[in-house]
Amino acid sequence: MLSKxxxxxxxxxxxxxxSSPGIAIGxxxxxxxxxxxFPVEDVPAERIPDELSRFDKAVxxxxxxxxxxxxxxxxxxxxxxSIIETNTLIISDKMLHAAVTDRINNGESxxxxxxxxxxxxxxxxxxxxDVILRERAVDLDQIKQKLLSVLRRRSDxxxxxxxxxxVAQSLSPSDIIKFREAGVLAFITEIGGIASHASILAxxxxxxxxxxxxxxxxxxxxxxxxxxxxFSGLIFNHAEKKTLHDLVSRQSDYKKNQKALGKLAKLSSExxxxxxxxxxxxxxxxxxxNSAAMVGAEGFGLVRTENLIISLQHFPxxxxxxxxxxxxxxxxxxxxxxxxxxxxxxDKHAEGMPRHEENPALGFRGIRFLxxxxxIFKSQIRAILRVSDHKNIRLMLPMISNIDEVLNSIKLIExxxxxxxxxxxxxxxxxxxxxxxETPAAVMVADKLAELTQFFSIGTNDLTQYSxxxxxxxxxxxxxxxxxxPSIIRMIKMTVDVAHKHKIPVGICGELAGHSxxxxxxxxxxxxxxxxxxxxxxxxxxxxxxxxCKIAIELAEKALNSSSHxxxxxxxxxx
Ligand code: PEP
Ligand code: MG
Numbered sequence: 001m002l003s004k005x006x007x008x009x010x011x012x013x014x015x016x017x018x019s020s021p022g023i024a025i026g027x028x029x030x031x032x033x034x035x036x037x038f039p040v041e042d043v044p045a046e047r048i049p050d051e052l053s054r055f056d057k058a059v060x061x062x063x064x065x066x067x068x069x070x071x072x073x074x075x076x077x078x079x080x081x082s083i084i085e086t087n088t089l090i091i092s093d094k095m096l097h098a099a100v101t102d103r104i105n106n107g108e109s110x111x112x113x114x115x116x117x118x119x120x121x122x123x124x125x126x127x128x129x130d131v132i133l134r135e136r137a138v139d140l141d142q143i144k145q146k147l148l149s150v151l152r153r154r155s156d157x158x159x160x161x162x163x164x165x166x167v168a169q170s171l172s173p174s175d176i177i178k179f180r181e182a183g184v185l186a187f188i189t190e191i192g193g194i195a196s197h198a199s200i201l202a203x204x205x206x207x208x209x210x211x212x213x214x215x216x217x218x219x220x221x222x223x224x225x226x227x228x229x230x231f232s233g234l235i236f237n238h239a240e241k242k243t244l245h246d247l248v249s250r251q252s253d254y255k256k257n258q259k260a261l262g263k264l265a266k267l268s269s270e271x272x273x274x275x276x277x278x279x280x281x282x283x284x285x286x287x288x289x290n291s292a293a294m295v296g297a298e299g300f301g302l303v304r305t306e307n308l309i310i311s312l313q314h315f316p317x318x319x320x321x322x323x324x325x326x327x328x329x330x331x332x333x334x335x336x337x338x339x340x341x342x343x344x345x346x347d348k349h350a351e352g353m354p355r356h357e358e359n360p361a362l363g364f365r366g367i368r369f370l371x372x373x374x375x376i377f378k379s380q381i382r383a384i385l386r387v388s389d390h391k392n393i394r395l396m397l398p399m400i401s402n403i404d405e406v407l408n409s410i411k412l413i414e415x416x417x418x419x420x421x422x423x424x425x426x427x428x429x430x431x432x433x434x435x436x437x438e439t440p441a442a443v444m445v446a447d448k449l450a451e452l453t454q455f456f457s458i459g460t461n462d463l464t465q466y467s468x469x470x471x472x473x474x475x476x477x478x479x480x481x482x483x484x485x486p487s488i489i490r491m492i493k494m495t496v497d498v499a500h501k502h503k504i505p506v507g508i509c510g511e512l513a514g515h516s517x518x519x520x521x522x523x524x525x526x527x528x529x530x531x532x533x534x535x536x537x538x539x540x541x542x543x544x545x546x547x548x549c550k551i552a553i554e555l556a557e558k559a560l561n562s563s564s565h566x567x568x569x570x571x572x573x574x575x
Contacts (some may be wrong), residue, residue, distance in 0.1 A: 016213035018233035020202035024186035026163035196473035212475035261538035265296035299335030301531020321383035343398035366399025438462035450502035460510030519543035524556030
């Protein structure tokens with residue numbers, strides 16, 4: 001890699017992993033972790049009282065938030081209550097409050113004072129011999145993050161100039177949503193994975209992105225003239241005319257190709273020899289419902305409802321959910337909209353989630369969280385049931401790893417139905433309930449799951465992560481994380497066979513469904529439904545229409561007999 005000092009105005013090239021296609025030309029905005037969080041400049045004396053009251057208000061808001069949370073969960077989750085109460089005690093601690101206040105009086109911003117003081121105390125607890133005190137360090141860190149996010153809610157964090165290209169160490173799904181609203185043109189990150197939720201959102205929003213660019217934050221300078229090539233994963237700084245010309249023409253070819261695909265929107269999704277494949281869309285954001293309808297999606301195979309939490313920055317009320325779901329359900333009608341209940345946790349964090357976790361992807365996520373927070377789960381089930389009266393709604397459970405999770409969810413759904421019935425609300429009494437097959441455990445007990453449910457949807461993003469023990473958000477294991485691994489292909493086949501034996505439909509809603517090399521293979525494995533991002537739908541339809549089932553089945557058989565992903569890739573002509 002080139003050094004930034006010796007080649008200031010010469011073309012520099014950085015290599016990364018392409019994670020969202022497209023070309024963007026703009027100016028770098030560097031987000032060092034601390035600049036995302038708080039302004040570093042000294043606060044002038046006249047602003048000190050404002051900073052003090054911002055801090056006091058943030059503490060007050062957080063204490064109220066914790067109190068409300070305790071009220072909601074006290075009957076059902078005693079362990080969670082004691083964690084929240086400990087957090088309330090910490091945040092109300094007079095000494096801690098005085099120490100932060102002192103720092104603000106000495107000219108630090110509220111955010112800076114919180115970070116400095118909490119980190120100082122954390123260091124002290126972290127090195128204690130006492131296990132309980134060491135836990136305190138974790139609590140302090142968690143509360144610090146909460147306070148910062150309350151403070152951030154109250155301040156206009158960053159004013160992005162036009163043509164901004166964000167360069168950061170890593171970005172969360174909520175950053176992507178926020179930065180998209182601010183008009184950011186492209187993203188460059190040092191860490192991340194192509195199947196992370198942040199990458200999925202960038203692709204959904206059609207914002208070019210490149211991940212895994214080593215030292216991007218230190219090598220690129222604020223204001224640098226960048227070109228991001230989301231096709232190849234290259235970043236150019238101070239590009240030469242020829243590079244610029246080549247990339248601009250590549251972008252225009254891409255756009256022409258996308259436009260040409262438009263004519264496929266009205267054509268049916270079927271193979272050359274007439275097998276119908278239901279081609280649906282994944283919905284991450286309300287706007288996607290319109291984009292999906294425009295490209296002719298046959299309904300929505302996965303609505304990631306937890307994105308509503310992330311964009312609102314709180315758990316939505318039943319009414320807020322009802323309004324959001326209703327718009328999506330109406331947009332899909334008469335086709336189906338599949339609402340996956342909140343798959344919060346892992347790389348999608350939300351306020352009110354109680355604990356810091358060492359391995360969040362293996363932790364308190366999806367159905368595990370919902371079954372502990374029945375108040376939240378019930379409000380969501382009720383909202384989904386209330387939009388189901390036109391009978392075009394399915395309800396899907398994420399992160400299932402055992403039968404009890406399904407049984408308990410169904411019990412709660414039935415309870416919600418009888419409450420709604422008593423309240424004379426109309427709903428679909430036979431709403432199909434399905435599960436995501438995204439853990440190896442779910443694959444192995446698929447026959448039992450099929451007895452309880454009406455459809456399967458294979459989540460290959462997580463199935464790959466959990467089967468290959470490779471974090472989907474970690475570029476260091478990007479070469480291990482591979483949905484074309486023979487184990488994944490075999491698990492898809494096992495799931496399809498079980499579903500068909502039980503006469504229930506099976507779809508794929510992971511990124512593999514929209515991959516340019518997978519279509520024929522998945523058709524050959526017998527998948528009934530594909531659900532892909534709206535931006536990938538027409539390309540996928542084109543490939544489905546080019547597929548010959550007989551050849552696809554032969555291809556699938558060969559893939560099932562392959563011993564390595566390299567063999568499978570050769571079979572599929574991938575480079
Ligand atoms: C998956 O895991 O494949 C999936 C579709 O769900 P998500 O990407 O939201 O985890
Ligand atoms: Mg998943």
